């Protein structure tokens with residue numbers, strides 16, 4: 001990855017054992033992990049030549065809260081952390097987002113390493129340096145850009161991942177397919193079954209391709225600051241997230257992020273079609289690919305007005321102008337700025353109509 005301090009994203013069986021090299025000379029290491037990975041955390045931590053603290057985090061999005069963040073700060077302070085010490089995020093995206101934000105803020109910034117253990121973490125969350133927590137008011141509303149020292153994506157860690165989480169991770173891979181890499185869509189369409197099989201080479205290939213898209217996009221726009229007019233920088237990989245994050249907020253963060261992004265991509269495909277930007281066939285392809293992976297393509301929960309309130313807090317919004325990453329074709333993105341409320345409502349109606 002190109003960054004202020006470039007770092008490597010390693011993918012392969014056994015790469016988790018390179019953790020010691022990344023941690024380097026640190027005398028203290030904190031391994032943050034979900035409860036389900038406690039044994040793995042201790043196995044990895046036990047091989048480090050450092051004083052290791054283990055912090056078991058609450059499940060999924062419950063880890064991305066101010067309370068958990070404050071607890072981590074206190075634990076690191078009590079353990080005597082200094083600027084040469086390191087935080088390791090071993091887990092899915094919720095863990096690495098929280099761990100990264102702990103590292104970004106502790107002592108105004110210490111090193112951190114991500115060891116993603118979900119498909120979503122590998123292809124997206126662990127790469128690129130976005131860290132943060134949720135507020136009741138909205139998803140990821142507080143955070144920082146803080147690049148890891150390195151990323152270790154070890155497919156062996158996916159062995160026990162529940163199938164629903166594998167599928168949710170594939171939503172972000174499909175996102176990369178629609179915005180940049182049509183080969184991803186072909187691989188999924190050719191065999192949706194193998195695409196969600198953690199023992200299949202196809203899934204590893206999909207993970208590699210997803211990482212390649214994310215790394216290329218982020219390397220060119222580290223701080224999501226270069227979109228101008230219809231030119232799109234890092235915002236590209238936010239495809240499907242405007243409506244998706246609004247759904248997560250409305251569902252009080254009980255939905256999987258990937259599931260919400262799946263619905264969000266269907267929404268923005270409908271929006272682009274309704275705006276006359278996108279062909280009906282490409283819109284329908286969104287539903288077909290996501291359906292084939294068992295991902296949700298319909299939403300009939302919170303009312304449109306509540307979702308609109310969530311979308312207004314999206315980080316791509318400027319003033320009162322909502323901005324969507326939209327497609328004019330596969331791998332042909334544009335920015336749809338300030339669509340009318342009527343259009344926004346129509347796309348929402350279409351997402352619900354099928355529910």
Ligand SMILES: NC(=O)c1ccc[n+]([C@@H]2O[C@H](COP(=O)([O-])OP(=O)(O)OC[C@H]3O[C@@H](n4cnc5c(N)ncnc54)[C@H](O)[C@@H]3O)[C@@H](O)[C@H]2O)c1
Nearest residue numbers: 034060092093094095117118120124125130157160161257
């Ligand atoms: N920073 C970014 O660029 C970025 C990108 C995409 C998503 N995200 C964030 O990532 C989060 C979603 O990540 P996620 O989908 O990985 O969810 P998650 O971190 O909540 O993990 C999903 C579930 O899998 C469990 N788990 C994790 N690894 C496991 C394993 N190997 N075996 C068995 N169980 C395991 C977790 O305990 C959890 O219950 C969201 O908060 C989202 O906002 C961040």
Ligand SMILES: O=C(O)C(=O)C[C@@H](O)[C@H](O)[C@H](O)COP(=O)(O)O
Nearest residue numbers: 124128130139140234237238241315
């Ligand atoms: O890395 C990015 O940039 C992304 O937008 C990737 C998204 O998949 C990810 O969910 C990200 O956390 C969303 O960021 P946000 O700025 O919309 O909160």
Ligand SMILES: [Zn+2]
Nearest residue numbers: 124172257261
């Ligand atoms: Zn995402």
